[in-house]
Amino acid sequence: MKKLDETEIIKIFQKGLGKKKFESEDVEILNFDKVKIIAKIDTLVESTDIPSKMKLSDAARKSVVACVSDFASKGVKPKYGMISINLPKTISRLKINEIVSGFKKACKEYDISFLGGDTNEGKEIVFNVCLFGITDKIVTRKDSKKKDxxxxxxxxxxxxxxxxxxxxxxxxxxxxxxxxxxxxxxxxxxxxxxxxxxxxxxxxxxxxxxxxxxxxxxxxxxxxxxxxxxxxxxxxxxxxxxxxxxxxxxxxxxxxxxxxxxxxxxxxxxxxxxxxxxxxxxxxxxxxxxxxxxxxxxxxxxxxxxxxxxxxxxxx
Amino acid sequence: MKKLDETEIIKIFQKGLGKKKFESEDVEILNFDKVKIIAKIDTLVESTDIPSKMKLSDAARKSVVACVSDFASKGVKPKYGMISINLPKTISRLKINEIVSGFKKACKEYDISFLGGDTNEGKEIVFNVCLFGITDKIVTRKDSKKKDxxxxxxxxxxxxxxxxxxxxxxxxxxxxxxxxxxxxxxxxxxxxxxxxxxxxxxxxxxxxxxxxxxxxxxxxxxxxxxxxxxxxxxxxxxxxxxxxxxxxxxxxxxxxxxxxxxxxxxxxxxxxxxxxxxxxxxxxxxxxxxxxxxxxxxxxxxxxxxxxxxxxxxxx
The missing domain is CATH 3.90.650.10 (PurM-like C-terminal domain)
Incomplete structure (x- = not known):
């Protein structure tokens, strides 16, 4: 039996949800009648992604910046952002302020309008960031040409x-x-x-x-x-x-x-x-x-x- | 000093991110040149939102359905969905299959095209669902008229x-x-x-x-x-x-x-x-x-x- 790593889990999702290309581009493409909206969701989890010596402001900034990176690779400007966060019950005001300052910094740096989001209680800090942009065409992962x-x-x-x-x-x-x-x-x-x-x-x-x-x-x-x-x-x-x-x-x-x-x-x-x-x-x-x-x-x-x-x- | 409940935390976010109306409608409105895209992000956290007797398939379905509810109230059809999940390292294949079947059920029930997402390792299960639709106009929370x-x-x-x-x-x-x-x-x-x-x-x-x-x-x-x-x-x-x-x-x-x-x-x-x-x-x-x-x-x-x-x- 295959080990359950991320690739394997993604395959189970692909199969179950009838989608052939789960995560096959860096971003998701939302085709509406007249426009293509580009979206990317990215998650930063305290126990996995935030080394204990990293400031929460840097972690919050990084959760946005990780999404920006996908937009950069596709040549699309992220215009709007939504953030959903999980916070433990015991979190201090100081830490919340740090988190907010990190999000603020990232939005300013990359000129992203912050739209809103929600807060939830959880066992550990989780930042879930969603960015949006609009484009006619994205650069794909798959179209390299010989001699390029x-x-x-x-x-x-x-x-x-x-x-x-x-x-x-x-x-x-x-x-x-x-x-x-x-x-x-x-x-x-x-x-x-x-x-x-x-x-x-x-x-x-x-x-x-x-x-x-x-x-x-x-x-x-x-x-x-x-x-x-x-x-x-x-x-x-x-x-x-x-x-x-x-x-x-x-x-x-x-x-x-x-x-x-x-x-x-x-x-x-x-x-x-x-x-x-x-x-x-x-x-x-x-x-x-x-x-x-x-x-x-x-x-x-x-x-x-x-x-x-x-x-x-x-x-x- | 005020207690740190969700309302208070949201206020800190509002103030910090310079947005007056954090969470003031049920959904977020993304204004692009020609269109309004409606988006909603919602999070289900194992320790807070999933009673131990609830099946994971029902919990996964509910995480989608919670977003659909916001779209229903605004009279907008959710067209696309993205899902980001946190899973503990020890999760079994059986449980993953249950989760997938719940997402599948919700997408089918409400005719939502599943676009993709990502998986992350975390201390507890977290489902983060983002749905998208398009509209000319949403019904607001604020426009009730006298005698209505x-x-x-x-x-x-x-x-x-x-x-x-x-x-x-x-x-x-x-x-x-x-x-x-x-x-x-x-x-x-x-x-x-x-x-x-x-x-x-x-x-x-x-x-x-x-x-x-x-x-x-x-x-x-x-x-x-x-x-x-x-x-x-x-x-x-x-x-x-x-x-x-x-x-x-x-x-x-x-x-x-x-x-x-x-x-x-x-x-x-x-x-x-x-x-x-x-x-x-x-x-x-x-x-x-x-x-x-x-x-x-x-x-x-x-x-x-x-x-x-x-x-x-x-x-x-």
Whole structure:
């Protein structure tokens, strides 16, 4: 019998609810007669997603920002937000104020109008955020073309390092520790970059479940092979992984929660996209290309090594 | 210092997020250029909202139905649904299947297309349901007119009795026990009635927080006095309250979770509405009228007694 991880549970839902593609895009598309409304629901759970050293204001902000990340990857502006929260009976006014300030910050940062929501009593804090936007067309996960280039919107691996530090193991140089922890508690999705460049993307996907998961999903859905010839890791992360004998590939490809996104694009667009990224100060990295075949492979001194989907799964 | 109940927490949110009317209609209205999208988010929490004797399939169905109730009161058809669930790590496949069957049932019953959602790990089961519809105009809570009649879409008080029974105190005749328990585990909002009659409503509101809360809110927002001259309780509930020395008013007005709604309408519409209700087999009850002044009053042998807002509040 298969283990009940998130993928397996989602399959049971798919089967039961007669929907073939539960969670197959980063967002849900509500087709009404004249318009397409884009919606995304995301949940942050105290016992699973909020390290004890994380402020509640940062956690509240992050619950909104996690949804923004999906909108960024699809090139759609989130316009409205609704929030449903569970709070334990014993929660203090101070903590509620912290939570509110986090939501406020996120809404301001990404220009989201807060519409309302509800509060519930529960055993632990849960933030449930729903964002909405409108669009004619979203960039899909599945339409990469052969010879397309593969980009990410920033370096990977810091969140994995940062989470370990937040869980009590502070390691490495102070500047690195700060940067790694910041990547966990203050993620900053590249919304503006997504909005301004979506027309150049053949496919895209939010990477918050882990880069290996994202690449495998995009490769599988487009029925193309993805070759990764550059690992999106900066020098400081490489040093950290050496010093502490951690596997660099694991940090970069299997961590998750980066809230960056992956996109594919024709090589004709390379110049304009790089120019736009520079203007917006987004450190995009070209990590490989699309070709005939299937699977995701790491190119290492002209050898190809299969990159398996080892990203984050809940309930595993 | 004020106690931190739901109303107080909502005020902190209102103030912090710069929104004057947090939760001031039953649904949220998303204004896009050409259309109004109606959205509602609702949460069912295991430790608070699911009595241990309630099946998970009924709980899952109810989490959808609770949102449908708000749509019914506003006369809007819910078209799409998204579901985000928290599940404990130890949950069994059997329980997941039960949950899925409950969602499926609700979607089928109210013709809702299920779009997707996500699953999360948490300490307890949480169902977070978001429904969406489209409309030109919703019926507000605030526009009752003087001389309007006040109706409810069905009898009240069974849920209060039924919840006690589910919590272990089975009392009364078997048929009554069945009816009362059914009112808790299988609520049936009057969606079709709302859709077909909204044009006659001057104001309306879902009553699931308790009838006294609903009437007070509608009276306050419309700056009118509401006189209640008929208590919407059937004979079997009256007998039950006498036999067990329970306060009938308390059962009827302060229980909550009935998933009926209250509406006001001009007396010119009485006949057509009653005819429509009969066709749809909805047992609507005329309970009073709107007049000049403020507050909600129970008329008892020509004496007027103030009906206070004593409905359900979370976190109280």
């Amino acid at each position: 280039l593969i980009f990410v919107t920033g370096p990977f691996g810091y969140t994995s390092a940062g989470l370990n530090m937040l869980l009590g193991k502070k390691r490495g140089k102070e500047t690195f520790v700060k940067k790694a922890i910041k990547s966990v508690i203050k993620p900053k999705p590249r919304l503006e970059f997504g909005l301004k460049n979506k027309k150049y993307f053949s496919s895209s996907m939010d990477s918050s479940d882990g880069l290996s998961t994202t690449l495998n999903e995009m490769s599988k859905l487009s029925k193309n092979k993805f070759i990764i010839n550059k690992i999106p890791a900066l020098r400081d992360l490489q040093d950290f992984s050496k010093n502490y004998r951690l596997n660099l590939d694991d940090l970069v490809f299997n961590g998750g929660e980066e809230y960056e996104f992956v996109f594919t694009t024709s090589s004709n667009n390379r110049n304009v996209i790089e120019k736009n990224a520079k203007l917006l100060k987004i450190p995009i990295i070209e990590i490989g290309f699309v070709t005939t075949g299937k699977g995701v492979y790491l190119e290492n001194e002209s050898r190809l090594i299969r990159l398996k989907d080892l990203g984050w799964k809940h309930l595993k | 009649l006040i109706f409810v879409t069905g009898p009240f008080g069974y849920t209060s009795a039924g919840l006690n029974m589910l919590l272990g105190k089975k009392r009364g005749k078997e048929t009554f026990v069945k009816k009362a328990i059914k009112s808790v585990i299988k609520p049936k909002p009057r969606l079709e009635f709302g859709l077909k009659n909204k044009k006659y409503f001057s104001s309306s509101m879902d009553s699931s927080d308790g009838l006294s809360t609903t009437l007070n809110e509608m009276s306050k927002l419309s700056k009118n006095k509401f006189i209640i001259n008929k208590i919407p309780a059937l004979r079997d509930l009256q007998d039950f309250s006498k036999n067990y020395r329970l306060n009938l008013d308390d059962l009827v007005f302060n229980g909550g979770e009935e998933y009926e709604f209250v509406f006001t309408t001009s007396s010119n519409n009485r006949n057509v509405i009653e005819k429509n209700a009969k066709l749809l087999k909805i047992p609507i009850i005329e309970i009073g009228f709107v007049t000049t002044g403020k507050g909600v009053y129970l008329e008892n042998e020509s004496r007027l007694i103030r009906l206070k807002d004593l409905g359900w509040k979370h976190l109280k």
